[in-house]
Amino acid sequence: MPFLVNPTRFLLHYVAARPWIFLLLGLLVAGASVSSIGVQYAMKVLIDTMTGDDRIRSAVYAALAAFLGLVIIESLLQRLAALTLGQATVVSGVAIRLDMVNYLTGHQMPFFQNQRAGSLGHRISGLAGIFGAIIHRLLQEVTPPLIVFAGAILIFVTIDVRMAIVLGGIFVVVTLGLVLLGLRGHVHHKAFAEHAGTVGGELVDFIGNIWVVKAFAAGERELSRLRGFLDDEAIAQRRGWFFVERMRGLHDLSLAIFVGGTLIWAIGRWSDGNITTGDVVVISTLTFRILHGSRDLAMALIDVSQQFSYLRETLDIIGVPQTLSDAPGATRLRVGEGRVEFNHVTFGYDPRHPILHDLSLEIPAGQKVGIVGPSGAGKSSMLQLVQRFHDPQAGHVLIDGQRVDSVTQESLRDAVAVVPQEVLLFHRSVMENIRFARPDADDEEVFRAAEAAGCDDFIRRLPHGYDSIVGERGTNLSGGQRQRIGIARAFLKNARIVLLDEATSALDSESELEVQNGLEALIQNRTVIAVAHRLSTIVNFDRVVVVSEGRVIEDGPPQQLLRRPDGAFRALWVMQVEGLDRSSGISAAGERLRALSERSRARVQRMMRSAWHGVTERP
Numbered sequence: 001m002p003f004l005v006n007p008t009r010f011l012l013h014y015v016a017a018r019p020w021i022f023l024l025l026g027l028l029v030a031g032a033s034v035s036s037i038g039v040q041y042a043m044k045v046l047i048d049t050m051t052g053d054d055r056i057r058s059a060v061y062a063a064l065a066a067f068l069g070l071v072i073i074e075s076l077l078q079r080l081a082a083l084t085l086g087q088a089t090v091v092s093g094v095a096i097r098l099d100m101v102n103y104l105t106g107h108q109m110p111f112f113q114n115q116r117a118g119s120l121g122h123r124i125s126g127l128a129g130i131f132g133a134i135i136h137r138l139l140q141e142v143t144p145p146l147i148v149f150a151g152a153i154l155i156f157v158t159i160d161v162r163m164a165i166v167l168g169g170i171f172v173v174v175t176l177g178l179v180l181l182g183l184r185g186h187v188h189h190k191a192f193a194e195h196a197g198t199v200g201g202e203l204v205d206f207i208g209n210i211w212v213v214k215a216f217a218a219g220e221r222e223l224s225r226l227r228g229f230l231d232d233e234a235i236a237q238r239r240g241w242f243f244v245e246r247m248r249g250l251h252d253l254s255l256a257i258f259v260g261g262t263l264i265w266a267i268g269r270w271s272d273g274n275i276t277t278g279d280v281v282v283i284s285t286l287t288f289r290i291l292h293g294s295r296d297l298a299m300a301l302i303d304v305s306q307q308f309s310y311l312r313e314t315l316d317i318i319g320v321p322q323t324l325s326d327a328p329g330a331t332r333l334r335v336g337e338g339r340v341e342f343n344h345v346t347f348g349y350d351p352r353h354p355i356l357h358d359l360s361l362e363i364p365a366g367q368k369v370g371i372v373g374p375s376g377a378g379k380s381s382m383l384q385l386v387q388r389f390h391d392p393q394a395g396h397v398l399i400d401g402q403r404v405d406s407v408t409q410e411s412l413r414d415a416v417a418v419v420p421q422e423v424l425l426f427h428r429s430v431m432e433n434i435r436f437a438r439p440d441a442d443d444e445e446v447f448r449a450a451e452a453a454g455c456d457d458f459i460r461r462l463p464h465g466y467d468s469i470v471g472e473r474g475t476n477l478s479g480g481q482r483q484r485i486g487i488a489r490a491f492l493k494n495a496r497i498v499l500l501d502e503a504t505s506a507l508d509s510e511s512e513l514e515v516q517n518g519l520e521a522l523i524q525n526r527t528v529i530a531v532a533h534r535l536s537t538i539v540n541f542d543r544v545v546v547v548s549e550g551r552v553i554e555d556g557p558p559q560q561l562l563r564r565p566d567g568a569f570r571a572l573w574v575m576q577v578e579g580l581d582r583s584s585g586i587s588a589a590g591e592r593l594r595a596l597s598e599r600s601r602a603r604v605q606r607m608m609r610s611a612w613h614g615v616t617e618r619p
């Protein structure tokens, strides 16, 4: 979106998107301002006809009618302008937020990892608010005083040119003086905005971590920390406020001096018989009006400049260019059997420090591959490359022979189902959360997916069954339940390729067994790439790839790898099996095993031992 590069283009884009409504708005505002000047002039004519020597009754009533008519027209136009402004900013606000959310979804994951979700949400809503505020200020507080000023000068020219020049000069000097002064006070407003932002962020952080606060009985501590931030904010707010009041005071003083001076001058000219009584009235009201308007104008200009800075700051964050967009002419991925290929892939989040080095791997359709290796080896990054959350610096990832960077990202992600370590759920019903994987799925299909994932039973036991709201980020459900809903989503998606990113490692062993059943059903007849820390989850896979420091160091069927005396997989395996055997309480794995129910424990032990003995007893 090229218009995101600067605030002016941003504003112009959304004004140009609805040219007629903004044109109408401009005409209404101009019409109302011209009418308001007309009202003043009609008043002068009325007084002059009333105080004139001939005092013609019909002329007085005609002037009165013109005066009243203009008053009515001015109010009508003002009301219409306010309605049109409301309509224009409301529809633009909706479009802005939709465009921004759409644009955000195109950013890479690190963008979101580096931002607070709450603050991004606020910024998007804020953008719509800033647009409305700038348009409001420009059309309601900047344009009218300028038109009134121009009209007043015209009227003054008909009365006394010198007065017109002096008053014009005063208006310009007062407005510019106030703007310059106001801009100096910008530093106070900026400080206040920063402190307010910090307070907002602290509140979001506090509420997001409320369970930690409770668990550590840290309520008092956190409150006094928050009080510190609030005090700083209050000091900054007070400074900004005092500054504005000082400006207002200064303006009131100059208003009194200049209006008083002009009146004395006008009365002097009236007593010399140079101008009429109506002229004196119109001079006094217009002088007061435009000098008063100069303050509103200055304040509005200062405010617009502040809004521009907020807008620039927000666009700098949200509007950063998307680094991963679809290639020109990208087509939809033609999903075949589900073959995945890493072809000499070199990749680093920071290109200067690659974490995958010239990695090649061919995964035939329907194969189940477990990726294991030490922490930080690059296993999860491999899965991210399959989904094209990043592009490698060298080499390519291919699905069914098509480079993932040559197809549309949407079609690529349609073709791949992912069960991550932590399944994220929306604050919506269970039904909506599962159906998220395929919005056109009917209820029956959702039930079948839930049954296959082994979560139908517990969902039906929830207070409102499938209509139960899962709580923010799924907090009303256990880790295992959330995970099974994630598996149900993957079932519903019915993709040829399934990526499991440590899908069970965050669970306790009891939940792991429940989830394991769902996973076993899910991976039938699909290509599966599973990053696994718990080796028991991949022991029955077709193949295991051991990755270390971004390179494949072992590759083969698990049983074969386990027979290699100095094999890396065997070393990892021995570590885990020993951990389970030593249920005396020493190792973490032993601790986990002791926590299992008898049935679950027997099952895990049988699985691990049979695999282990199968290896060691064979020649």
Ligand SMILES: Nc1ncnc2c1ncn2[C@@H]1O[C@H](COP(=O)(O)OP(=O)(O)OP(=O)(O)O)[C@@H](O)[C@H]1O
Pocket (backbone or CB within 6 Å): 110, 113, 349, 350, 355, 373, 374, 375, 376, 377, 378, 379, 380, 381, 382, 531
């Ligand atoms: N978004 C990111 N930005 C920068 N560096 C990252 C990012 N994600 C991962 N890394 C780094 O890349 C390296 C590989 O991470 P990756 O998550 O792929 O490893 P892993 O083998 O899956 O590790 P683990 O088993 O601990 O999950 C690590 O050094 C990690 O710190």
